[in-house]
Amino acid sequence: MLSRTASMLYWMSRNVERAENTARILDVAYRMSLLTKDPDLQDQEWFAPLNITGTLFPFSGRHSIVCAKEVLHFMALDAENPSSIYNCAKQARENARAVRGSITSEMWEVLNSTWIEMQNMDEDRLYARGISTFFEWVKERSHLFRGVTFGTMRRDDAFQFNRLGTYMERADNTARMLDVKYHVLLPSVDDVGGAVDYYQWSAVLRSVSAYESYRKVYRDSVTPVRIAELLILRIDIPRSLHYCMHDVYDILCKVQNRSSAEATRQAGEIYAALQFGRIGNIFHTGLHEYLTEFLEGTDRLGEEINDAFFAPEVVVTPTEE
Amino acid sequence: MALKPFYNEMYAADGSVRPQYAGFADWLKNTPPEKIAQNREAADLMFHRVGITFAVYGETTGTERLIPFDIVPHVIPGKKWEEVAKGLTQRITALNAFLHDVYHDQNILKAGKVPANMVLENSQFRPEMMHVNVPGGIYAHVAGIDLVKDADGEYYVLEDNLRTPSGVSYLLENRKMMMRLFPELFAAQTIRPVDHYPDMLLETLRNAAPIGVDNPTIVLMTPGNFNSAYFEHAFLAQQMGIELVEGIDLFVQDNTVFMRTTQGPQKVDVIYRRIDDDFIDPLAFRPDSMLGVPGLMNAYRAGRVTLANAVGTGVADDKSLYPYVPEMIRFYLGEEPILKNVHTYMLTNKTDLDYVIANMADLVIKETQGSGGYGMLVGPMSTKEERERYKRRVLDAPERFIAQPTLSLSTCPTFIGKGLVPRHIDLRPYILSGKTVNFVPGGLTRVALREGSLVVNSSQGGGVKDTWVID
Numbered sequence: 001m002l003s004r005t006a007s008m009l010y011w012m013s014r015n016v017e018r019a020e021n022t023a024r025i026l027d028v029a030y031r032m033s034l035l036t037k038d039p040d041l042q043d044q045e046w047f048a049p050l051n052i053t054g055t056l057f058p059f060s061g062r063h064s065i066v067c068a069k070e071v072l073h074f075m076a077l078d079a080e081n082p083s084s085i086y087n088c089a090k091q092a093r094e095n096a097r098a099v100r101g102s103i104t105s106e107m108w109e110v111l112n113s114t115w116i117e118m119q120n121m122d123e124d125r126l127y128a129r130g131i132s133t134f135f136e137w138v139k140e141r142s143h144l145f146r147g148v149t150f151g152t153m154r155r156d157d158a159f160q161f162n163r164l165g166t167y168m169e170r171a172d173n174t175a176r177m178l179d180v181k182y183h184v185l186l187p188s189v190d191d192v193g194g195a196v197d198y199y200q201w202s203a204v205l206r207s208v209s210a211y212e213s214y215r216k217v218y219r220d221s222v223t224p225v226r227i228a229e230l231l232i233l234r235i236d237i238p239r240s241l242h243y244c245m246h247d248v249y250d251i252l253c254k255v256q257n258r259s260s261a262e263a264t265r266q267a268g269e270i271y272a273a274l275q276f277g278r279i280g281n282i283f284h285t286g287l288h289e290y291l292t293e294f295l296e297g298t299d300r301l302g303e304e305i306n307d308a309f310f311a312p313e314v315v316v317t318p319t320e321e
Numbered sequence: 322m323a324l325k326p327f328y329n330e331m332y333a334a335d336g337s338v339r340p341q342y343a344g345f346a347d348w349l350k351n352t353p354p355e356k357i358a359q360n361r362e363a364a365d366l367m368f369h370r371v372g373i374t375f376a377v378y379g380e381t382t383g384t385e386r387l388i389p390f391d392i393v394p395h396v397i398p399g400k401k402w403e404e405v406a407k408g409l410t411q412r413i414t415a416l417n418a419f420l421h422d423v424y425h426d427q428n429i430l431k432a433g434k435v436p437a438n439m440v441l442e443n444s445q446f447r448p449e450m451m452h453v454n455v456p457g458g459i460y461a462h463v464a465g466i467d468l469v470k471d472a473d474g475e476y477y478v479l480e481d482n483l484r485t486p487s488g489v490s491y492l493l494e495n496r497k498m499m500m501r502l503f504p505e506l507f508a509a510q511t512i513r514p515v516d517h518y519p520d521m522l523l524e525t526l527r528n529a530a531p532i533g534v535d536n537p538t539i540v541l542m543t544p545g546n547f548n549s550a551y552f553e554h555a556f557l558a559q560q561m562g563i564e565l566v567e568g569i570d571l572f573v574q575d576n577t578v579f580m581r582t583t584q585g586p587q588k589v590d591v592i593y594r595r596i597d598d599d600f601i602d603p604l605a606f607r608p609d610s611m612l613g614v615p616g617l618m619n620a621y622r623a624g625r626v627t628l629a630n631a632v633g634t635g636v637a638d639d640k641s642l643y644p645y646v647p648e649m650i651r652f653y654l655g656e657e658p659i660l661k662n663v664h665t666y667m668l669t670n671k672t673d674l675d676y677v678i679a680n681m682a683d684l685v686i687k688e689t690q691g692s693g694g695y696g697m698l699v700g701p702m703s704t705k706e707e708r709e710r711y712k713r714r715v716l717d718a719p720e721r722f723i724a725q726p727t728l729s730l731s732t733c734p735t736f737i738g739k740g741l742v743p744r745h746i747d748l749r750p751y752i753l754s755g756k757t758v759n760f761v762p763g764g765l766t767r768v769a770l771r772e773g774s775l776v777v778n779s780s781q782g783g784g785v786k787d788t789w790v791i792d
Contacts, residue, residue, distance in 0.1 A: 002570050003581045098546050100555035101565040105371070113370050157583060257584050309583045 005099045006161040007310035012095035012103075013149075013165035016111070019088035020142035021173035022075055023135040025049050028180065028207040030131060033068060035199055046071040052176045055083060072131065073123060085138055089118040103162075104152040107145065114141045157255055164251045164305070171244035171298055175291045177207055178231055181224070182288040201227055208239045228287055229279040241294065242274040248301075255309070263304035270297050328474045328731040329743055330395060341396040341791050344510045348503070354739070357392075360502045361736060364390055367498060388491060389784035391735045392502065395746055395766035399513070399792040402762055405468070405476055408659030409750055410758045411650060413464050416481060416637050417754055418653040420460035423636060424450045434652050435645045443642070444690070445635030447598065449605060453622050455631050456529050457755065462629040463522070463593075464752045465489075468660070468764075470731035477663045477728065479747060481646070483630060483638040485595045488785075489751045490553035492765040493518060493560075495787040511792040513762040518751070519560035521759050522593075526561075528755040529627045530590050537590035540566045540580060544596045544612045554595050563593075573616030576623045591627045598632050640689040640723050641667070664726060668719035677724040678715070681708045685775075686715065686724045699775055701727050730775055733786065735768055745769045747777050748788065763788035 033045040050056040093115035430437040465486030530537035543554035558565035579586035605618035666673040732743035750764030767777035777783040
């Protein structure tokens with residue numbers, strides 16, 4: 001398939017996945033802030049989504065205070081923020097428009113009508129509908145898109161690049177979500193292991209729709225180590241790093257070309273470390289340090305994928321006549 | 322000048338319903354207004370969701386508009402269509418023969434049937450194409466020939482479009498829409514199907530492959546998603562299952578065209594290009610073109626790749642050559658034209674020029690190179706000031722204009738607001754040329770939505786209708 005098309009498909013699904021995950025992150029921040037009674041600390045909670053998504057810097061360039069209303073607007077609706085849900089919906093639709101020939105009409109229609117509805121969304125409507133209702137809507141549109149993709153798309157290279165984007169973005173987001181606790185301060189040291197701590201960890205679980213799975217797998221109380229194990233090392237959790245990187249590696253093997261060996265190797269290396277990793281060792285390194293390293297690795301992999309498939313060097317010798 | 326009474330497609334002069342409209346008229350009579358309103362809303366919603374839009378030039382980049390769709394079809398009796406089809410086949414055959422001739426022996430010029438300077442000095446004439454042999458001798462693989470009906474109910478050819486005619490996606494989507502909205506009407510009558518157009522187009526392109534290529538790789542080349550017809554490019558590529566490429570996706574090496582794919586370079590054999598001659602190759606034509614592929618023209622001339630349509634077809638659909646098409650039909654086919662031309666005044670001719678200047682209020686004046694309904698003067702609809710301004714332009718460069726009598730375009734009932742009112746329409750059939758000439762029955766019906774307007778182009782507030790050829 002065309003390199004440009006592959007790139008568009010990859011970014012189309014990355015944008016859909018990013019919109020969904022941003023909604024999940026904001027939902028968690030929102031739930032956590034409800035738990036904090038002290039108004040000063042409430043605003044503190046809203047640093048977390050900015051830190052997780054790495055957008056604190058662009059945010060603070062335009063806002064002087066961090067508070068619920070401002071962060072929500074910035075991350076959900078702001079047309080100036082390239083990674084807002086609004087812009088993800090827009091970009092996904094633009095990408096889809098550029099490759100309409102390679103996706104099914106149903107996929108296009110989902111993204112197109114999502115964008116049409118998104119354009120009608122403003123702050124008043126957001127609050128009128130309820131913030132959680134909006135996040136639910138974003139997630140549902142993403143679920144619908146994924147379902148339509150699986151239900152209608154031919155299992156060709158276009159499908160693979162589409163899925164590649166999803167898993168690369170999801171791995172990135174799960175790692176960032178897990179890191180949320182690093183960014184959220186507990187009211188005091190005494191609260192470690194307390195009710196607030198517990199609630200915050202369950203919020204992380206719920207944010208990746210893994211609360212029920214956790215219960216089934218561990219049949220025990222929620223602890224940070226188990227949560228990390230579930231979301232990093234378990235192969236049967238669809239948002240875990242292991243699961244995502246397994247599929248990334250698998251896809252790269254399927255679509256390999258003459259210049260993709262390094263991308264496949266890097267993906268294989270990350271995948272193998274997850275396959276044979278132990279949670280004890282990860283915590284020994286430090287969870288935050290481990291996740292930071294993971295994110296650097298997937299960033300490098302993203303660049304490799306770009307060089308191997310989307311921007312191939314073609315040597316053209318000028319013809320003369 | 323008072324126009325003759327318009328031919329109404331649905332109602333005869335005595336107010337009775339024409340036989341081909343009996344089915345639809347029954348539906349109209351028996352359907353409560355709420356249901357009709359519901360159908361119209363449903364159509365709007367569906368077009369929005371599917372995203373059938375066109376970009377509008379001169380507005381903010383990326384502006385997309387929905388083309389207005391009217392649910393009253395343009396119905397043509399099967400017998401009448403057969404006649405039209407014969408006329409279209411004849412006309413496109415002659416036009417292709419003309420293109421082959423002017424780029425080879427130029428017999429028609431030598432015979433003095435078409436003034437040589439009008440061809441050779443035309444900006445659309447491409448000397449690069451001289452003595453280039455294109456597969457099958459076909460130049461205009463896809464043509465759109467615009468037809469109108471005058472007060473006498475007779476069809477006239479308004480213009481030929483042999484470069485990159487657009488609009489066929491609307492024809493297909495309009496039909497899909499009508500079948501969703503009026504399944505009962507399609508069940509009760511024999512309306513000839515049109516949805517095999519993409520298959521026919523693909524077949525035409527396959528047959529146009531360079532000699533010796535058995536299983537050609539075909540691509541559709543678009544200027545990109547800011548082009549007004551981008552939706553159509555993407556739609557057709559998808560329907561045919563071929564890659565939609567932009568200039569940056571292609572490169573030429575050793576006179577062979579390749580596309581950049583995730584599996585490395587892949588050879589391309591046929592390019593259905595929806596991009597003007599001027600922009601296809603910055604080395605051969607406009608050097609500032611960012612849309613083209615350097616070296617494409619050489620590969621094409623070497624016969625390594627087929628361009629559809631061929632380079633240089635614009636010389637045959639130029640409005641200054643239009644008056645000579647009947648002569649081309651006689652010259653190449655030895656037949657009398659079946660479809661009539663609209664009488665055309667050539668402003669390079671002193672007598673014609675004087676007449677036109679004296680009768681501007683009654684005539685339509687067009688630029689020979691204009692398209693999309695831009696830059697024309699519709700005499701009866703114009704103000705004195707507009708005519709004065711236009712007159713100066715005409716006198717400055719009379720060779721750049723032609724004039725025609727204002728036709729009383731036929732009307733078709735159309736929903737405006739809550740009621741049905743007559744609005745002017747035209748018809749653009751799409752004609753595919755290969756070993757044989759093929760088309761789907763009917764074509765795209767365009768409707769001028771503004772009262773009294775004769776300009777049907779979507780860029781000028783026109784809408785579209787489904788066209789039914791009914792047996």
